[in-house]
Amino acid sequence: MKMTATETRIQQTYRQEEVQEILQLAIAQKSNRGEFTREQLFEMAAELDLTPETVQAAEKAWLNQQLDAQKRKAFDKYRWHQIKQKFGKYLITNTFLVTLDLLKDSHLSWSLIILLIWGLFLSLDAWKEYHLQGEEYDRAFESWKRKYELRRSAKLLWQSFKERLNRAC
Known part of the structure; x- marks a missing residue:
């Protein structure tokens, strides 16, 4: 298969994404390990005529993105944990109720209604939690993040208070 001159010609302009x-x-080809020092980052940026301030701002934005991604991962893990706890309570309680119903009448009657209704609400809750997207997900995440930060601040304040109290004694 022979390439034509137009196919082998390299583009003269590139979009930002292509660059x-x-x-x-x-x-990636330059480094075997795929790791660079911060100094190397700034050297590469200088070769691209980027100021250290621009690189520091980009680095800070990147670090914030990484932190946000970690928090979102923790939020998703928290939501999964909540659903698992609700499902565990559902199983334990309904196993008890079904057993009680079977011991009384040897067939399911009233416990089946509780099982189905609670199961419906549990399913809707799980569906709601895992089908959040866009603004709904962001609102739920921001609410969780505020609570998380508040708990973290309270914990740090308590630890600081205990340390001061220990030093005073």
Whole structure:
């Protein structure tokens, strides 16, 4: 299969995304380990005529994105834990109720209604939690994050108070 002259000609202009992809490939080929020091980051940026301030701002934004991604992962883990706890309570309680109903009449009557209604609400709750997207997910995440930060602040304040109290004694 022979390539034509137009197919082998390299583009003269690139979109920003294309530049990023090409540079990522070039950087990946340059380093065997795929790791760079902060000093190397600033050297590469200088070669691209980027000021240290620009790189520091980008680095800070990247770190904030990483922190946000970690918090979102913790939030998703928390939601999964909540659903598992609710499901565990559902199983334990309904096992007891079904057993009690079977011992009384040897067939299911009233416990089946409780089992189905509670199961419906549990299913709707699980569906709601895991089908949150966009603004709904962001609102739920922000609410969780505020509570998380408040608990963390209270814990740090309590630890600080205990340390001061221990030093005073």
